[in-house]
Amino acid sequence: MAAAKGNADIIRVMLWSTPRSVSTSFLQCMTNIANSQGWHEPYWMTFQISNYGKHRKAALTLLSRTWLDQDGAIDTDTIGLEIAGGYWAADKSYSWLKDQLQRVPPDNKNIVFCKDFAAGLEGMYEYLPDGFRHSFLIRHPYKVLESWERMINRGIENESKRMKISELPEFLLPPGLFFKEQYDLYQHVKKHYEPNPVIIDIDDLLTDPGRVLKVYCQAVGIPYSDDLLQWKPGQESMDQQWMVAKELIYYQNFANFHMETFASTCFGKPTKVPDRAELSDDVRHCADICMEYYEAMYANKLEVKN
Numbered sequence: 025m026a027a028a029k030g031n032a033d034i035i036r037v038m039l040w041s042t043p044r045s046v047s048t049s050f051l052q053c054m055t056n057i058a059n060s061q062g063w064h065e066p067y068w069m070t071f072q073i074s075n076y077g078k079h080r081k082a083a084l085t086l087l088s089r090t091w092l093d094q095d096g097a098i099d100t101d102t103i104g105l106e107i108a109g110g111y112w113a114a115d116k117s118y119s120w121l122k123d124q125l126q127r128v129p130p131d132n133k134n135i136v137f138c139k140d141f142a143a144g145l146e147g148m149y150e151y152l153p154d155g156f157r158h159s160f161l162i163r164h165p166y167k168v169l170e171s172w173e174r175m176i177n178r179g180i181e182n183e184s185k186r187m188k189i190s191e192l193p194e195f196l197l198p199p200g201l202f203f204k205e206q207y208d209l210y211q212h213v214k215k216h217y218e219p220n221p222v223i224i225d226i227d228d229l230l231t232d233p234g235r236v237l238k239v240y241c242q243a244v245g246i247p248y249s250d251d252l253l254q255w256k257p258g259q260e261s262m263d264q265q266w267m268v269a270k271e272l273i274y275y276q277n278f279a280n281f282h283m284e285t286f287a288s289t290c291f292g293k294p295t296k297v298p299d300r301a302e303l304s305d306d307v308r309h310c311a312d313i314c315m316e317y318y319e320a321m322y323a324n325k326l327e328v329k330n
Contacts, residue, residue: 034128036156037244039139040209042202044171045163046226048285051139052255053237055265057246060135062261064268066121067144067151069113073271107277109262113269118151124267125153135246142209143198149212157244158213159222162321165203165314166298169307175281188306203314210321223325230294232328239328259286 037054041047048064055062129136138156145151169189177186189197198205213221222243229236233253241248255261262268262276276282300308 034134034136034155035245036125036136036153037138037246038153038156038158039137039161040142040158040206041139041161042163042168042206043141044168044175045161046230046285046291047139047161048282049288049291050161050226050229051137051266052261052285052288053252053291054135054137054139054246055261056252056255057135057137059131059133060137061129061133062266063125063136063138063140064262064266065140065144065272066113066125066138066267066269067118068141069144069269069272070116070118070121071144071146073113073269074117107263107270107273109264110266110268110270110273113271118148122151122153126155137246141202141205143200143202143205145209146198146200146205149209149216157222158209158217159224159240159244160206160210160321161224161226162206162318162325163226164297165311165318166300166303166307167295169201169310169314170298170303173304173307188304189310190306200317201310201314203317207317207321220324223321225322225325227294228325228328230291233291236326236328239326243326254290255288257287257289262286 039047039050039054041050051062051064054060125136125138136156139161173189176189176192180186189201200208210221210223222240224236224240229240234250237252238248240246241252259276259282262273262282303311
């Protein structure tokens with residue numbers, strides 16, 4: 025593993041996930057540790073803005089018409105100006121992100137924990153920061169995609185305005201539906217960083233949070249205590265504590281896609297895997313594309329012995 029720049033005693037961990045995998049609650053948990061600095065999806069936001077910035081107005085118009093059922097509701101030129109926390113991703117490069125993640129964090133913090141989507145670094149692995157342990161959080165595609173479909177259509181009663189996952193514009197959906205990109209990065213980490221990076225299935229964590237989280241922390245070098253199993257409700261962590269793009273805070277304020285996370289105070293119980301017959305045709309189609317990548321990583325997940 026490459027050495028970190030700055031203080032060698034700083035613990036640095038990346039968690040690579042797919043959307044709708046309880047990963048933001050995981051970040052809430054990890055940044056409940058004293059003297060920790062949390063990062064929320066920095067590469068994914070930089071990827072979106074640097075590659076698809078020209079679609080920003082179109083994306084927000086789509087979301088406005090879909091969720092607010094109105095046209096011209098958003099002044100896209102003044103987005104986020106009222107947001108005090110975070111940084112402007114539009115002003116930042118991949119090099120800046122890498123450098124910031126490698127720096128000694130402020131205020132005597134000695135743990136850096138970053139959760140992100142591997143799709144934000146597809147084909148640009150030279151911008152992976154040095155000195156990090158890499159871990160992966162996986163979830164069954166049926167659960168991910170059903171949750172995603174439900175989220176993007178939340179509150180939409182007009183059937184003609186309901187969105188299909190497979191029809192989302194490219195600036196919202198990578199070609200590998202996040203699963204292939206996660207698998208590709210996993211293979212890269214195995215080859216260049218560590219031969220057996222930690223993989224946990226979120227259902228294992230939700231079934232026995234204390235036991236699984238303790239083993240995870242031991243594997244990546246983070247000190248564990250039972251205090252990690254509870255956190256305060258609310259969005260204060262995103263607004264005031266995490267290193268997060270202002271643009272992402274704005275999207276959260278607008279679409280509230282972390283509604284369950286910021287209402288929670290602990291990990292909830294896992295839901296059952298939906299029957300294939302219960303899924304929409306679109307979710308089944310997308311799941312068929314993703315399943316091989318999930319299953320390949322599931323075969324190497326962390327096993328917690330009783």
